[in-house]
Amino acid sequence: MTSGTGWITGDAEAFTRDFLPLFRPVPPARPGVCRICRSGPDNAGDTGGPRGICGSCERTTKNLYGHARHVIPISLTTTNAQLHDVLVRRRDPVGAGGRRRRADFLAATVAHFYDRHSRCLEGLAGGPFTLVATVPGNDPETPATAFHLMWQVVEKVPALARLWRPLLLEPDTAFAPVLAGRRSHRDAFLIPRADRLSAARVLLVDDLFVSGAHVQSAASALIEMGAEAVVALVIARLINPASRDGHGTGLWEESCQRPFSFDRCCVCDPAAHGAA
Numbered sequence: 001m002t003s004g005t006g007w008i009t010g011d012a013e014a015f016t017r018d019f020l021p022l023f024r025p026v027p028p029a030r031p032g033v034c035r036i037c038r039s040g041p042d043n044a045g046d047t048g049g050p051r052g053i054c055g056s057c058e059r060t061t062k063n064l065y066g067h068a069r070h071v072i073p074i075s076l077t078t079t080n081a082q083l084h085d086v087l088v089r090r091r092d093p094v095g096a097g098g099r100r101r102r103a104d105f106l107a108a109t110v111a112h113f114y115d116r117h118s119r120c121l122e123g124l125a126g127g128p129f130t131l132v133a134t135v136p137g138n139d140p141e142t143p144a145t146a147f148h149l150m151w152q153v154v155e156k157v158p159a160l161a162r163l164w165r166p167l168l169l170e171p172d173t174a175f176a177p178v179l180a181g182r183r184s185h186r187d188a189f190l191i192p193r194a195d196r197l198s199a200a201r202v203l204l205v206d207d208l209f210v211s212g213a214h215v216q217s218a219a220s221a222l223i224e225m226g227a228e229a230v231v232a233l234v235i236a237r238l239i240n241p242a243s244r245d246g247h248g249t250g251l252w253e254e255s256c257q258r259p260f261s262f263d264r265c266c267v268c269d270p271a272a273h274g275a276a
């Protein structure tokens with residue numbers, strides 16, 4: 001299925017077909033759905049806008065140099081879902097055709113999604129991507145493994161691998177507790193000075209989006225070094241179906257009632273255009 005150069009589109013499609021039950025559709029931005037992370041409750045009442053950002057995104061973006069204005073998750077997940085086990089507990093997924101290697105599954109997922117929705121992502125960036133970056137050290141316990149995992153994933157997707165550069169340095173240990181505490185910091189990820197990114201449009205790829213502390217700190221560093229736009233593509237967006245405000249419950253129930261399809265994303269979903 002994999003070749004030396006990566007996933008051929010048909011292969012990624014066939015591979016992911018066995019795993020469709022692992023994915024849950026992501027709602028399009030609309031009143032009640034954050035326009036950055038496509039999840040948490042918006043606080044339109046506080047911000048006065050019809051499509052506000054959630055309290056979590058407000059916290060993780062406010063003290064940064066800049067941030068990704070759009071985070072596009074391929075799927076929603078909860079901590080009880082198999083997709084979460086694959087991402088966080090490093091389990092190899094089991095689909096209709098049996099157990100497969102985790103890195104292959106993630107690469108096929110990204111390859112299939114990017115093949116279908118690169119235009120959606122480029123539209124948000126204002127043009128074709130000129131660079132691809134991955135967030136290093138997402139797992140405070142094994143930063144090197146996490147770094148290599150996302151690189152292994154992107155490496156198998158030729159459309160992304162050709163634009164990937166090792167731009168972001170692993171966070172200094174001083175920032176580990178900050179990020180682990182789900183707080184962002186503009187200096188958490190540094191970029192070597194030689195790598196000034198004049199007017200680059202960057203696709204920032206990561207595995208799991210929780211608060212966005214990692215993704216948004218990384219986006220801030222990219223923008224501070226000159227990137228014109230950063231759009232984040234994440235495999236899954238974690239939601240809490242037992243949230244006290246009931247918002248996560250509603251989003252998760254809605255998501256479980258709709259079949260997942262690689263043919264639509266939260267940007268091009270026809271429901272996005274029907275929303276008030």
Ligand SMILES: [Zn+2]
Nearest residue numbers: 034037054057
């Ligand atoms: Zn948000």
Ligand SMILES: [Zn+2]
Nearest residue numbers: 117120265268
């Ligand atoms: Zn799309």
